[in-house]
Amino acid sequence: MIAWPDIQAVLLDLDGTLFRGDVVLPGALALLEQLRQAQIPFLYWTNNSTRTPVQVVDHLRKLGFDAQVRDVYTSSLATADALADVLPGASTVFALGEEGLFDALRMRGFRVVTNADQEDEVAAVVVGLDRTVTYARFAQAMRYLLNPDTLFYATNLxxxxxxxxxxxxxxxxxxxxxxxxxxxxxxxxxxxxxxxxLAACDRLAVLPRNTLIIGDNAETDVAAAKRAGAVAVWVTTGVSHVRAEQGTMTISALTDLLPIPRSQK
Amino acid sequence: MIAWPDIQAVLLDLDGTLFRGDVVLPGALALLEQLRQAQIPFLYWTNNSTRTPVQVVDHLRKLGFDAQVRDVYTSSLATADALADVLPGASTVFALGEEGLFDALRMRGFRVVTNADQEDEVAAVVVGLDRTVTYARFAQAMRYLLNPDTLFYATNLxxxxxxxxxxxxxxxxxxxxxxxxxxxxxxxxxxxxxxxxLAACDRLAVLPRNTLIIGDNAETDVAAAKRAGAVAVWVTTGVSHVRAEQGTMTISALTDLLPIPRSQK
Incomplete structure (x- = not known):
């Protein structure tokens, strides 16, 4: 059971948790509606580095979710945030990735280099999922990384x-x-x-221990919650073959979380 | 010192040992000439999986070596030999690699699939250096490999x-x-x-302990010799930054090996 009075925010995984491809999973729309009614802030919180927040919102709205760009926090946004902590805003970075990563980096003021024939010095190599990666771009990233001063960041593994x-x-x-x-x-x-x-909790101004993480992937969602001291719920609607460790709250559908009690605030 | 009377064959690394790019390294031509005079059989023995034996010979001849196709043994040839031990000759294999690998596999009678849109079942995925690799072809190789019956071979690491x-x-x-x-x-x-x-020694019908391996790379040439029980000479003309372990015979140029005593045969 979740101690709802202690929960001040929720981080929601997307694919496999709220939807699978173009299919909304049971209880997902009701969960979001009840979080709003209970005035519990939340983020759409995803490792998917390829989509921009606008693209994520478009997809969610198409599926019937009432999503806003400010509710989306992707691994690309978090990577750009992390880089902004250590690099001047106008720095040049070489990115292996897709629009979601390029967009996040540009929003933070970085100059983004993506082509192998751009020979500039770069301050960092940043890697996300890149479904158009080529040997030439790998080789260019390698050349930059052989300079030990070049930072090396990845949106996820x-x-x-x-x-x-x-x-x-x-x-x-x-x-x-x-x-x-x-x-x-x-x-x-x-x-x-x-x-x-921690970065997502910062955005919502809550502590991890008062944050509920709902996800279908034991290796990523549940593991992240454990590491940060957040509360984890593992929903078995995803395709992950790795089971969450014993003691993790496990549900077979988001409907098992409902109803969410109204906030006492 | 090398006990030349015990040496019945020599395996010669190529790039960094006999030449560097288009430059013949000191002593290389004389070494080959003296091996022939001493009637010591040898192989041009390389991890380079991209070139066919004909291409290797072309390059060697351009540099002044008197090379024959039968004197060349590449990691692609050895991989095709290894696969031929475990697969019927007409099997279909998916190859990430270049001409040297495709050619070696075809010479062994395999049907080689290289494009992501060829949807056949394959018996093995074989990987060499592939400077035109794309995400689509990686994804195709992944799909084949998720079938546990599909073999997985690499020319080198x-x-x-x-x-x-x-x-x-x-x-x-x-x-x-x-x-x-x-x-x-x-x-x-x-x-x-x-x-x-061992495969190279088989070709020359000699034992590893009577085989001299000459190479510039401690991690590959010297390590292979140690593992197989062959005699190793590390020549420091290459670009490898890893030093051979103590006790390995180390020379700064192939000229240090000369002259090779005439065979008593």
């Missing part, structure tokens, strides 16, 4: 992601390629890093 | 290779990408695997 009836390589595979040829390890930002929970 | 004044990602980086997204590890064939030494 997800090994694979579901795609219809099969799996596709995740950002972690892209990172592994670069780890092997450079001998370097990146600062990883997304789940299961506690930093991603 | 080299992390990087020299290219002019810098380094490029090696076959090992390509392999790491697939290891991460599939959770599988390949059978690696090239240096430093003892199997590559």
């Amino acid at each position: 997800d090994r694979a992601l579901p795609h219809g009836d099969h799996f596709m390589p995740g950002a972690g595979a892209v990172v592994s390629f670069l780890e092997t040829c450079t001998g370097r390890k990146p600062v990883a930002v997304g789940k299961p890093q506690a930093a991603f929970v | 080299d992390r990087a290779l020299p290219h002019g004044d810098h380094f490029m990602p090696g076959a090992g980086a390509v392999v790491s990408f697939l290891e991460t997204c599939t959770g599988r590890k390949p059978v690696a064939v090239g240096k430093p695997q003892a199997a590559f030494v």
Whole structure:
């Protein structure tokens, strides 16, 4: 059972938790509606680095969710936030990724280089899922990373992601390629890093111990909650084959969380 | 000192040992000439999986070596040999690699699939250095490898290779990408695997302990020799930053090996 009076915020995983592809999962719309009625702030909180907040909102609205851009926090946004803590805003970064990453970095004022033939010095190499990656761009990232002064950040280390009836390589595979040829390890930002929970909690001005994390992936969502000291609920609607460890609150559908008691505030 | 009377064959690394790019290294031509005069059989023995034996011979001849196709043994040839031991000759294999790998597999009778849109069942995924690799082809290899019956072979796990004044990602980086997204590890064939030494020795009908391995890379050439029980000479003309372990015979140029005493045969 969740001690709802202690919960001051909720972080919601997206794919596999609220929806699967274009299908809304049972209880998802009601959960969001009741969080609003109970005045419990929340974030759509995802490791997916490829979509911009606007694209995430578009998808959620298409599925019937009443989403706003300010409610979205992706691993790309968190990575740009983390870089902004250590680099001047006008720095040049080389990104292996997609629009969600480029957009997040640009929003933070960084100059984003993506092509192998741009020979500038860069302050950091940032890696997300990149479904158009080529050997030439890997080689360019390698050249930058062989300079030990160049920072190395990754939005997440997800090994694979579901795609219809099969799996596709995740950002972690892209990172592994670069780890092997450079001998370097990146600062990883997304789940299961506690930093991603802490940054989300910062946005909502709550403590992790008063934050409920709902997700379908034991290796990322639940692990992140444990590391950061947040409360975890594992919902088994996703495609993850790894079970959450014993003691984790496990539900078979979001409907099991309802109704959410009204806030006493 | 090398006990030349015990040496019945020599395995010669190429890039960094006999030449560097288009420059012949000191003593290389004389070494080959004296091996022939002493009637000591040898192989041009390389982890480079991208070139066919004909291409290797072309390059060697351009540099002044009197090379024959039968004198060349690449990691791609050894991989095709290893697969031929476990798969019927007409099997279909999916290859991430270049012409040297495709050619070696076809010479062994395999049907080679290289494009992501070829949806056939395959018996094996084989990985070498692939400087045109794309996410789509990685994803296709992943799909094949998620079938546990599909074999997984790699020509070598080299992390990087020299290219002019810098380094490029090696076959090992390509392999790491697939290891991460599939959770599988390949059978690696090239240096430093003892199997590559044993297969080369088989070709020359000699024992490893009577085989001299000359190379510039401590992590691959020297390590392979140690694992297989061959005699190693480390020549410091290459770009490798890893030193051979103490006790390895170390020379600063191939000229230090000359003259080779005439055979008593």
